[in-house]
């Protein structure tokens with residue numbers, strides 16, 4: 493029998509690990525023709541081969557439970573939504589996602605999932621209660637992952653009312669939709685909360701008991717989301733929880749968040765497509781993890797015996813300056829940071845790029861500071877304590893190290909820039925205008 497779910501999981505794992513059918517065949521000591529017949533749907537994969545594959549891949553490919561659970565993800569087109577969809581599909585869930593209408597469909601992150609039998613999309617908007625109620629009543633989810641948000645902190649200063657509507661009242665709309673559909677006892681709800689709640693931090697590292705001090709319109713809106721979830725848990729006995737997630741990044745991160753801005757710029761500079769990278773506060777400290785590891789925790793939070801809130805972080809802190817240093821270093825460019833505040837610069841002191849593209853970068857200022865990227869109030873010291881998640885959920889916060897994360901992102905962006913060629917320059921300008929709030 494052909495197990496399409498197994499095949500699709502296998503393809504996802506192979507894609508993630510960069511394995512071809514030939515690689516797979518040699519890994520498990522089988523003829524390539526056998527493997528290609530599996531993928532052509534001509535023969536099924538025997539249980540013995542499944543075991544061999546699982547051993548070679550180091551992960552489970554078959555459903556761990558015969559759950560057939562139904563999940564609804566808001567924000568499915570975002571960084572986390574795309575990874576969470578892959579994760580849940582591999583577990584045998586039927587995944588439904590909410591996408592909002594726009595004049596241009598932008599679904600790059602989930603394009604590879606569209607058309608799969610257990611993957612469905614619905615139009616709705618977090619600012620429109622009726623649309624949410626309609627989807628919830630149609631889907632009858634066992635689990636809702638509320639990831640949709642205006643998620644950029646700087647943008648929340650430019651669009652505070654929109655941010656409040658989506659990030660604060662949007663959460664209430666989801667909770668009320670579940671009540672209106674009579675699903676309070678069936679449906680578990682995960683709320684994408686954030687380390688930004690700690691804001692102007694009152695202690696380091698931050699855990700579930702650290703006082704909140706939100707420090708941007710985004711954080712204030714997310715604080716409402718956190719408290720309304722807690723309120724509904726207590727008032728209506730609903731299984732709804734917040735994951736207080738610290739920054740998590742990936743090769744799918746939006747281009748105006750600092751890590752992706754850096755890895756893309758480093759790749760463009762290395763390939764002669766950009767002169768300089770302008771950043772804001774280089775001393776800002778973050779606890780950066782890998783998004784793919786963090787979506788597992790969202791799921792674990794909803795599988796727990798009782799509903800609780802959890803801090804999800806790596807427990808390791810780095811500055812924006814260190815992230816930039818590491819990203820350039822991975823390409824073979826060594827930076828030395830000189831000066832202070834607005835006058836600080838990252839100068840290239842060593843150029844060991846594999847492909848020098850016929851120019852040297854030594855002596856050039858590759859990173860500069862611009863007041864355009866300073867925020868009216870900035871959160872500068874985030875450092876999470878994942879002890880509770882480790883102990884109660886068995887989650888491993890050290891799966892991907894800081895250095896590995898930077899490497900994954902830089903490798904991805906080096907290849908992306910190389911394939912884009914001259915178009916990479918256009919994208920640089922676009923991202924910069926977006927972040928500064930300029931439309932040109």
Ligand code: NAP
Pocket residue numbers: 566567568569570571572573590591592598616617618619638639640641642643644658684685686687736737738739740741746
């Ligand atoms: P993201 O890439 O910016 O994705 C946000 C998603 O929300 C997108 O799918 C977006 O749709 C959707 N969305 C925005 N406004 C909407 C609306 N009015 N109606 C329906 N959908 C809407 O964010 P992310 O990094 O994946 O983060 C996921 C969630 O975790 C967010 O709530 C974020 O605030 C929170 N969080 C993120 C981090 C982090 O480090 N990544 C840390 C803590 C918490 P479009 O594609 O149409 O724009």
Ligand code: GDD
Pocket residue numbers: 643644645646685686687688737738739740748749750751753770771772773774776777778812865866867870871872874
């Ligand atoms: N975006 C950006 N651009 N940030 C910069 C720059 C720059 O040029 N230069 C310095 N930074 C600093 C910001 O001031 C901030 O202190 C830090 O880098 C991280 O900024 P972002 O990457 O934009 O992320 P964030 O921490 O503000 O917000 C992200 O993480 C939150 C969790 O802590 C978002 O994903 C939020 O949605 C999430 O809640």
